[in-house]
Amino acid sequence: MHVLILGGTTEARALATALHPGVRVTSSLAGRVASPRLPAGEVRVGGFGGVEGLVDWVREHHVDAVIDATHPFAERISFNAARAAATAHVPLLALRRPGWVPAEGDDWHQVASLEEAAGALNGLGWGDLRGRSPRGRVFLTTGRMGLAAFADCPQWFLVRSVDAPEPPMPARTEILLDRGPFTLDGERDLLRRYAIDVLVTKDSGGAATAPKLTAAREAGIPVVVVRRPPVPEGVPVAATSEEAAAWVWAGWELSPRTGRTR
Incomplete structure (x- = not known):
């Protein structure tokens, strides 16, 4: 067989x-x-x-x-x-x-695509596309292949991926090369260390990358979730x-x- x-x-x-x-x-x-x-x-x-x-x-x-x-x-x-x-x-x-399921206390904003996720960031109150100085720090965990959807976003991005991404990507980006599984303590520390305002993720499911959702809930950070x-x-x-x-x-x-x- x-x-x-x-x-x-x-x-x-x-x-x-x-x-x-x-x-x-x-x-x-x-x-x-x-x-x-x-x-x-x-x-x-x-x-x-x-x-x-x-x-x-x-x-x-x-x-x-x-x-x-x-x-x-x-x-x-x-x-x-x-x-x-x-x-x-x-x-x-x-x-x-x-797939992941929101728990009590989660502030999830579910969207259908990476493009909708990029648009949702401005609706959450971070950044202004009309010329004022953008603020807001985004933890982007959608992988290195879809960064082009966020290339025109004014926010600052922390991008975590296994391998280094290639352009196009947001103008203000810091790359963090890492591979799961990730721990809850590690994700808590990361959100604090980088002063993250919002998390963007795909609904990948599984336990290896789920601790970031718990850490975001504890910190009161909104999460933009791309539906699978x-x-x-x-x-x-x-x-x-x-x-x-x-x-x-x-x-x-x-x-x-x-x-x-x-």
Whole structure:
């Protein structure tokens, strides 16, 4: 049995460990992180060349099932996986950690995109686009790939990412290179040390980066949360690596598009 796992998330690595060596596992990493944490089993790095390239790879390497364990915001990869699995007639499962849920005392402002998040900053009272000196210090934890959405914002930004981002980015930016998991004490200290006024994050879910939300709630800091895109229609979802492993070990049902079972 050969299972292709898409993604280098914590859940993807846990799933590869759970399946290997009983199942042949190939983990496909996007290659956007310079020094990724490698999972158990075989590893390939880089894109497939779109839907057709993924279909060809699945067929050439006799893949029996595909598990999309990419980041919850890797929308294009998830769409390509759904199209490719349907075309190649192999089962597809999406492994998605549950999203975060606001707790009592949270001041969340949920938006649909990074562009809406940038616009929300001015609505919260920090910065003025009409020429007056902007104020406000923003802790931006949305990753290094989407900074262009904030390039014209007048606020000061602390950007935390695993690897150094490239322009375009806000004019007033300090880069903090770090990799989770993060501790609550560490996040409390960071908010105080940088005098943060507002936190911007994606609803990535999971425990590794959640302490910043607790620290923001304790400090009374508003949080702009970008909602995650939906899983492609018709694709079954597992919330944990254990559920995904059970799907493999027990015998899966294929995508509703094919109607076959193993």
